[in-house]
Amino acid sequence: MKQLPIMQVLPDLKRILTDRAAAILIAEPGAGKTTAVPPAFLEEPWLAGKTILMLEPRRLAARSAAAYMASCLGESVGQTIGYRMRMDTKVGRNTRIVVVTEGVLTRMLQSDPSLGDVGLVIFDEFHERSLHADLGLALALEAQSVLREDLRILVMSATLDGERVASLLGEAPVVRCPGRTYPVETVYVPEAGNATAEKSAATAVRRALAEQPGDVLVFLPGEREIRRTEQELASGSLPPGTVLRPLYGQLPQPQQDAAVAPAVEGERKVVLATSIAETSLTIEGVRSVIDTGLRRTQVFSARTGMPRLTTVPVSKASADQRRGRAGRTAPGVCYRLWSREAHDHLPDDNVPEIMETDLAQLALELALWGVRDPGALAWLDAPPAAPYAQAMALLRQLGALDAGGSITLHGRSMAVLGAHPRIAHMLLRAADLAAAPLAARLAALLQERDLFRGPAALDSDLTLRVEALLGFERSASSGGADPAALRAVQRESRSFLAQLRAAPGEGPGDISRSGLLLSFAYPDRIGQERGNGAFLLSGGRGAAMREGQPLARSPYIVAPGVDDRAGQSRIMLAAALSEQDLLKHHADSLLEEREVYWDSESGSVKARRVTRLGALILKQMTHERATPEETESVLLKVIAAEGLQLLPWEKGTLQLRQRMEFMHSQRADWPDMSDEALTDTLEEWLAPYIQGMRNLRDLQRVKLTQALEGMLDWNSRQQLNKEAPTxxxxxxxxxxxxxxxxxxxxxxxxxxxxxxxxxxxxxxxxxxxxxxxxxxxxxxxxxxxxxxxxxxxxxxxxxxxxxxxxxYPKHYWPDNPLEAVPTNRTRPTK
DNA sequence: CTCTCCCT
Incomplete structure (x- = not known):
């Protein structure tokens, strides 16, 4: 441990934090910061009787950091060193360093803003800029300035704009530390013309296998590209002993393990991975990295309240991180499938999560903290306004905030549950309906990865997942579903049950109530069937699911899993819902009103009494009759929207309009007869002539010439005939x-x-x-x-x-036309 | 043949 580069900067760090409240450590990969820094402070006088909290972005990293630090002290985890994460805590009476994962830090700050006996909070891997790390830092900074001036904050990061963080932390000193990795040569291999990323990647894999020793790691944006590259490689010849190993988050655990495990003697491994291999997993033995420069990311649309998956170029920081994966054990090579010029145009850093994610959880946490305006806290990047406003609107709809934006009692209960506010609200409503056992299972299914893989995953029906989970609970048989995912869901649902104080063994009852429970979480994603798998959602969006599945024919559904697409969104996960339940349990949101409208099918004005849920019309009674005033106003609106061509423009009428237009061009006090002007003034000139009319056919009887003449007084009409004669x-x-x-x-x-x-x-x-x-x-x-x-x-x-x-030789063509006799015949009559 | 990655 003595030879780690980090050792050289520890004295500096200790000196700074002796009399400063904050510091920043920028250490390159391999410096050893995660496990060397926290124990270095244990004997500092200012930490006497206090503990250190270190935030890690991942559970795996938190556990292994704790285990390594404990082993260095010759102890086991839970003595001096411990960790705390959801459903797994190892902390003892003498624990002085607690490694925590992200949600835990937020909960600790919320339950005790002064952070009790904590003397130092360390934010590790802060360059990843996760939502919770940003939130945790904002809350910790406020705790420090208001309640705990003695609290120290240390931000640790691999690559980061140190100056910006330093100024956020009151001009905190920045300590830099070199890393210890092997050199990696960078080779730019621009894609040839129209080659796909998969084809280029396969070509580069063959080249790397020929030119370099060791294993190959390929970065691709997603599962689809991984499968295609695999096929591309398998269809040609590869050197003997080459094995292909896909690696992505949705892949079942045993196959993930196979990708991470060292290659066996005589074999060379080609790992085809998503960005999961960029930070989360380390693969030993990699000497070549092939980077397509693409990554799939979720962007939240504040307009629709839905997420959208997009494929985007990586940042320079991300590309460097990927390249570094080739130099962990020996010098390596990184093939970048783009040009040097293209590299210059890449963004420096990834967009921080807070800038493009759903802010519902963040807004609820801030409301619980007592903040309505996020501007009251100090941020590296403040939450953007549009998604924040959308989040507040959703929280009001769920009853978590009152009209003024303050947290309600219900909102407090939601925040403590540690789930997305939508899910938390569902769990609480379900508890009131004695349906907590089913809700806990649904919540767990939505928060964990899908139980189904392959063709089974194409059926969007969530209740099939509930059934698979129940089968697993009864007989421990996975029945084709992913066993590791089943275990995770089961653990998660038990934890929710415990929080709701329901008995763990209690069955879920009637699972057809799934749709109803989910509709509490997604009141804006209740869908009404439109045919061919298409639905109109209560939030106003159109969405469609794969056709042919029984669920696609349900009159009503709820769609927790959607992907926002241009035009109409895609439904990935949904459950059926009965109209009866909808009317009964969403009575507060129903709007009953009389409505006069244009029925474009029959081309006439009609009236109805409707029951609305958002954009949906649940019920309508058409035996209503519109009053003449209502009819007139709707007709005028239709003409304004569809255009004046709905009116009978006969030849003479058109000429009259054109003559009046001529007059307008001569005299400014004459009415403007352009389409726009006439459309704007329908109320004045047309209204009197459509009385009693109800439909398009009636409109053909409008006395349009009279209507136009009606715009003129007697004098003007005389003037028209004189100055614009027919x-x-x-x-x-x-x-x-x-x-x-x-x-x-x-x-x-x-x-x-x-x-x-x-x-x-x-x-x-x-x-x-x-x-x-x-x-x-x-x-x-x-x-x-x-x-x-x-x-x-x-x-x-x-x-x-x-x-x-x-x-025309027979006609009369005089030499002096001014004195000739005019004629409308061949020759003038003598 | 629709799905980046984490976490309370």
Whole structure:
């Protein structure tokens, strides 16, 4: 132990903490900080009669750290060194160092904010930035500043921006310590064009096996990619003695053990792993690491209140951590399946959990601490506003907070249970209904990994898991389910039963009540069947489960397991629920109201009395009749939403609208006739003309011309006829209609011959606007477009005339059009 | 053939 690098910095640390309240230790991997630092303080005078609390992010790490420290003292765990975690505690009367896992620290702080006889709190692996470590530090800092000025805090981390933590801890000194690992060469192998991560990984595995000695560790984002890479490798030839070992959290324990165990003599191991091998598990003998640079992560959507799994690039810190796994026992090589340039664009660090997770638990803990605004505490990264607001809303819905945001008695009971607030609420409601035994089992099933693997896992029905668990409880037979998962669920459910003071042996009764119990936990995820496996959820989202399973045909379900996807979410775990139970047990949340609405199927206004649960309509009575006022208001809304084309725009009506639009373009005091303006003012101009109407067919009878004219007074109508006439009488005597479809330039389309004798362009708009003339051939083909008739006669006419004379020799094409007789026939009548 | 990783 003497030769560990950490030994050199221990005197510094001791000196600093003698008169400072906080310190930061940044130690690279292999420095030995976890087991060397805590015992170093045991003899310090300021720690006399007090204990050390060290926070570890994982149970396995906490137990092994305690075991190692105890063995160094020649003791067993539970004497000077102990640990405390959920359902497993080894602490004695003389214990002075207690290694705890994350939830435990929060509970200890909540039950005694002054932390009793604790003299030093150590946060190990703080760079992982887990939600509980961030929360624990925030609470410990407040305890220190308000109640315990003598409490010391030591933050230990592998890689971390030391300055930011130092300033959070009142400019605490930072001690750095080198690590002791072997050098690892980094090789960048950019993916070739369209190759998938699996194909590139397989290619790199063959290369590593050829170039390097020892075992190979491959980092892939998830189970699917692991399976594909395995197939990819198995389909080609591998050097003799090569064994493939998948490794991920959902994998049954024996297979995980096989991946971690050293390769047997004569074999070389290729471990295909998720990020579980980045920190949680150590695999001896690895000399090559292949990193796809991807990781799967859960991001919480505050908008939907659901999690979403996404595949994202790793951070530089994470890539370095993965690389380090090749240099634990000897020098190694790390093949990165991306380019040097791409590496520069990777984020420095992983996003802290507090920034993208569900904050319901955090918000409940803060409420219990007496804080409504998280800004009252000191954070490295404060909880983001949107998820925090969503969390507060959920806690209010569950009755954990009152309207003012303060914790209720119910909320206090929930917090103590040490489960997600949704689950805690379910357990308490179930206890009131004498259904605690079933609720405890459901809670355990939801908190542990799925009992089912392979095709069985594709059935979303949670009650099948309850049945598998009961079978295991009765006969200890796993019946195809994962035995280690069954044991974990059983342990967990017993612990919940104990907390609810229910007898451990008590059976769950009628398991068809599962849906009802779960609906207390997920009031926003009660689904109403929509066909083809699709459901509308009470929270307003659409969601779908795999078709073909019986559960997909239940009229009502509750969905604890969902994955938020674009469009509609995916349901992974659910249970059926009866309408009767829904109406009875969610009576407080039901909203009964009379509703007048647009039935798009029949295209008519209808009225109904509905019973709503969030976005769901549980019951409706359609024998209601809408009043004329209600009908009118719904019709106007439909026209506003669907557009004015629902109205009968006949030719004359359209021309009237266009003429009025022309007037508006000339005179600002005339009404705006654009779609937008008309839609905004339906109430004023259309309402009087739809009285008594109820549907689309009725709308076809609207007297639209009258409605438009109704917008004008008598004087304006006279002005309209004068300044925007429907027709113009041309020299030949014909009344030619004006086309206003472009209100900026009304068009008069007229045969050229009919205009003989007219010098100037006809004008409208009180003489201000010359019309745009479309001068036509006798066959009404446009020959010329002009708004300057005088210039036409003088110039272009003579060219046009030649052309016309050729094509229409019998017609009259005079040399002096201004003195010729206009005509609407072939030649003027003599 | 839908599922990263932890923890009270």
């Amino acid at each position: 027709h113009i009488t041309v020299p030949s005597g014909s009344r030619v209609p004006l086309d206003y479809s472009n209100p900026g330039a009304p068009v008069l389309a007229v045969r050229l011959q009919e205009m003989f004798g007219q010098t100037d362009t006809p004008r409208i708009g009180g003489g201000k606007v010359p019309v745009l003339l479309h001068l036509l051939s006798p066959a009404r083909r446009p020959m010329q477009i002009t708004s300057d008739l005088a210039s036409f006669w003088q110039n272009t006419y003579f060219e046009v005339k030649k052309d016309l004379k050729g094509r």
